[in-house]
Amino acid sequence: MNPQLRQRLIKLGTVAALGISVFAAGLLNRPATALAQDMAHNTYMVAAGAFSSANAELLAFAPSYLKVHRGDTVMWHINSFHNVHIGEKPVDLVTVQEVGGKPTPVLNAAVGFGNIKTGETYTGGDVSSGLPLGPDASPVFSVVIDIPVGIYNYFCDVHPGMTGIIEVVADDEAIPSPAEVNASAQDEIGGQFMSASPVAAAKAAEASPVAKDGTLTVSLGVGNVGRVYYGQFLPYFGTIKAGESVTWENPADSVEVHFVNAIPYSDQTLPDFTPLPPAGEGQPPILAVGPGFLGTTQTGATVANGESFNSGAINPGDKFTLTFNDPGVYAYTCHIHPGMNGVVIVEPAS
Ligand SMILES: [Cu+2]
Numbered sequence: 101m102n103p104q105l106r107q108r109l110i111k112l113g114t115v116a117a118l119g120i121s122v123f124a125a126g127l128l129n130r131p132a133t134a135l136a137q138d139m140a141h142n143t144y145m146v147a148a149g150a151f152s153s154a155n156a157e158l159l160a161f162a163p164s165y166l167k168v169h170r171g172d173t174v175m176w177h178i179n180s181f182h183n184v185h186i187g188e189k190p191v192d193l194v195t196v197q198e199v200g201g202k203p204t205p206v207l208n209a210a211v212g213f214g215n216i217k218t219g220e221t222y223t224g225g226d227v228s229s230g231l232p233l234g235p236d237a238s239p240v241f242s243v244v245i246d247i248p249v250g251i252y253n254y255f256c257d258v259h260p261g262m263t264g265i266i267e268v269v270a271d272d273e274a275i276p277s278p279a280e281v282n283a284s285a286q287d288e289i290g291g292q293f294m295s296a297s298p299v300a301a302a303k304a305a306e307a308s309p310v311a312k313d314g315t316l317t318v319s320l321g322v323g324n325v326g327r328v329y330y331g332q333f334l335p336y337f338g339t340i341k342a343g344e345s346v347t348w349e350n351p352a353d354s355v356e357v358h359f360v361n362a363i364p365y366s367d368q369t370l371p372d373f374t375p376l377p378p379a380g381e382g383q384p385p386i387l388a389v390g391p392g393f394l395g396t397t398q399t400g401a402t403v404a405n406g407e408s409f410n411s412g413a414i415n416p417g418d419k420f421t422l423t424f425n426d427p428g429v430y431a432y433t434c435h436i437h438p439g440m441n442g443v444v445i446v447e448p449a450s
Contacts, residue, residue, distance in 0.1 A: 149179040155331035161264035175242035187226035190255040207387040296325035307334035333442035354416040
């Protein structure tokens with residue numbers, strides 16, 4: 101044998117032997133039952149939300165129904181501003197809390213910060229991942245499932261109706277593999293976008309860019325098409341005469357709040373949440389709902405040329421109206437939904 105080749109084989113053999121001995125040492129150190137369980141454990145991925153073209157976002161967990169064995173890991177891929185809350189029912193994103201003796205709308209700490217860390221073991225009860233806040237937020241949240249056979253609901257507290265189910269089945273019940281679960285999750289996501297797309301296209305085609313009776317009506321997205329919403333103003337482009345108005349409507353069946361923010365959005369430095377000192381030692385931070393989120397312009401206001409405006413969050417079923425007295429081009433956006441932009445052209449009154 102070539103001495104060089106021989107040398108390499110010896111090296112390889114040493115490495116392999118080392119690997120086997122480490123593996124064997126591992127075997128000897130653990131009880132046989134624990135090993136048997138470990139070998140069977142899988143990690144299942146669940147998408148928390150998904151995106152498609154035309155600024156379409158799915159506000160759903162996929163797969164929405166997941167079967168696991170006790171000891172498996174469920175790993176959520178957090179694809180947008182979502183939390184994972186395993187429990188009885190969802191809780192409000194914003195709550196009112198006494199701050200300095202004054203009732204103040206704040207980010208619900210139970211939603212914002214959670215009470216279980218990624219990678220920990222879920223042994224039952226009400227647990228929450230927290231929200232992906234800040235630049236270091238992880239897009240992944242996982243728990244090891246250590247709960248009895250049964251059906252468990254979980255929620256995104258940010259998006260009403262965004263729910264999922266984990267069913268823990270008996271150890272001897274055969275269930276789909278992680279690869280099979282991934283494939284069916286992709287089918288669920290694709291199916292939702294495919295069925296929503298023609299409905300959204302028809303609604304976009306219906307939207308009139310012309311004011312009627314002095315008001316241009318702009319829909320904030322398409323509403324609820326399955327669990328898909330479209331980050332679009334419909335129509336995204338429209339004309340009115342000076343002195344006429346634009347009314348933005350968030351459809352009642354919408355699953356998202358939206359904003360109407362002037363471009364340039366001079367309010368963009370205003371925070372959506374303002375950090376306040378915690379109530380006490382070891383208490384979670386308090387994030388007061390800030391002026392960016394609350395808005396700086398009342399509905400019904402008149403906007404002058406070059407004036408900034410911020411509607412604040414427009415909830416499903418709510419409207420926001422502005423009157424434009426000066427001819428010009430008014431571009432606007434929704435600051436929480438990148439790519440959601442619109443333009444109003446105000447023509448001179450004839
Ligand atoms: Cu929006």
